[in-house]
Amino acid sequence: MTDQPPAARPLDPPRLVTGGPLLRASGLRKCYGSIVAVAAVDLEIYPGETVGIVGESGSGKSTVLRLLNLEEPADAGDYRLAVPEGAGGNLFTLDRYHRRMLRVQRIGIVYQQPHLGLRMNATSGGNVAERLIMAGERRFAALRAAARGSLAVSEFPAERVDDPPAQLSGGMQQRVQLAKAIALRPALLLLDEPTTGLDVSIQALVLDTLLRLRREQPIATLIVSHDLGVIRTLADRVLVMRAGRVVEHGLTDQVLEDPQHPYTQQLVHARL
Numbered sequence: 034m035t036d037q038p039p040a041a042r043p044l045d046p047p048r049l050v051t052g053g054p055l056l057r058a059s060g061l062r063k064c065y066g067s068i069v070a071v072a073a074v075d076l077e078i079y080p081g082e083t084v085g086i087v088g089e090s091g092s093g094k095s096t097v098l099r100l101l102n103l104e105e106p107a108d109a110g111d112y113r114l115a116v117p118e119g120a121g122g123n124l125f126t127l128d129r130y131h132r133r134m135l136r137v138q139r140i141g142i143v144y145q146q147p148h149l150g151l152r153m154n155a156t157s158g159g160n161v162a163e164r165l166i167m168a169g170e171r172r173f174a175a176l177r178a179a180a181r182g183s184l185a186v187s188e189f190p191a192e193r194v195d196d197p198p199a200q201l202s203g204g205m206q207q208r209v210q211l212a213k214a215i216a217l218r219p220a221l222l223l224l225d226e227p228t229t230g231l232d233v234s235i236q237a238l239v240l241d242t243l244l245r246l247r248r249e250q251p252i253a254t255l256i257v258s259h260d261l262g263v264i265r266t267l268a269d270r271v272l273v274m275r276a277g278r279v280v281e282h283g284l285t286d287q288v289l290e291d292p293q294h295p296y297t298q299q300l301v302h303a304r305l
Contacts, residue, residue: 053115055080055220055253056101061110063096070096072277074110078221081251085268085285087261087300093277094257098223101255102142103132114139116220137167141214141252145226147206150213153199157184157209160198164216179216187212188242204235211242215250224256228263240266261301265289273297 054077061074071093078084086094099105101112103124112124116139127135144150151160161180170176181194187208198206207227214222227243228236240263247254247267258264264271264285271288273281273296281294292298 054078055115056113056255057115058101058110058112061097061100061112062108063093063100063105064108069277071100074274074277074279076101076255076272078253078255080220080253081247082270083247083254083256083268085264085271086255086257086274087259087264087271088274089259089300091276092274094274095225096277097274098142098225098255098257101221102140102223103127103136114221137164138217139220140223141217141219141221142223143207143210143214143225143227145229147198147203147210150210151198151206154197156195156197157189157201157212158194160209161213161216164213168217180212183212183216184209186215186246188238202235203231204239207231207239208242211246215246215252218250220253222252222254224254224258226258226260227256228258228260236263243267261289273300 056076056078058074058076061071061076062069063071074093074097076084076097086097088094096105100107100110107125110125113122114124114135124132124135142150147153152163155163158177158180161183162176165176165179170179181191184194185191189205189208189212193201193205198209201209211227224243228239231239244267246252254267256264256267268285270283271285272279273288273292273294275296281288281292281297288297289301292301
C-alpha cells in the first residue's frame with residue numbers, strides 16, 4: 034500500500050465481509066524493553082457481542098486494547114477485522130495513513146482518561162464533528178446535525194452541546210467520548226475502564242447508556258475493566274489476564290460464578 038490518501042467518500046454502514054467473527058486476533062505480543070506486557074493472546078469477537086477483559090493492574094489488558102486500536106505496533110501477532118478496508122490482511126502491516134483511516138472509520142474508543150480522546154477546550158459538539166471531518170465531511174450543517182444526533186444517542190443534554198469537556202463532569206465527558214466513538218457507526222467499539230472514578234449513580238447512567246446502545250446497534254464491543262460488576266453487567270464472554278497471558282476464558286456468568294483458575298478465584302473472592 035502507498036501513503037497517498039484516496040479521495041474522500043461517504044461511509045457505508047458497517048458490514049461483514051464473511052459470516053464469521055468481526056474481530057480475529059492471534060498471537061498478540063508486545064514488549065517494552067525486557068518487560069513482556071502481552072504474550073500470545075488470542076481473541077475473537079462476533080458482531081453484536083460484548084467481550085470483557087479483567088485482571089489486576091499490569092496484567093496487559095489495556096495494552097491489548099491499544100494494540101487493537103492500532104495505537105501501538107505489535108511485536109508479533111495477526112489482527113483482522115471483517116470490514117471492507119481490512120479484508121484479507123493483517124492490520125498490523127498497514128501503513129500509517131491506512132491505520133489512521135481504519136481507526137477513524139471503523140473503530141471507536143472510549144478512554145479511561147477523557148483527555149486522551151477529547152480536546153478539552155473545544156466544544157462538545159466540535160469534538161464529535163472532528164471525527165466526521167476526518168472521514169471527509171465538510172458541510173457545516175451536516176456536521177452539526179450529525180454531532181447533535183450522536184450526542185443524543187449517548188444521552189448528552191442538547192443544551193450543553195457548545196460546552197467544552199473541561200467544564201463538564203466526568204460522567205458527561207464519558208458521554209461525549211462515547212458520542213465521538215459511535216459517530217461513524219463503527220464496527221468495533223473499545224472501552225477502557227469507562228466507569229472508573231465515577232460516582233456510583235453516574236456509573237449506573239453510563240452503564241444504562243451502553244446497554245441501550247448494545248440493544249440498538251450491532252457493534253462488536255471489547256471492554257477492559259477491573260470492576261467485575263461492570264463486566265457482569267455488559268459482557269457476554271470474559272477473558273482473565275495475568276502477566277500478559279489469558280489464564281481463563283468463557284461465558285461471563287460461568288467464569289465469575291465458578292472460576293477454575295486460582296488467579297480468577299482470587300479476583301472473584303477479593304470482590305465479594
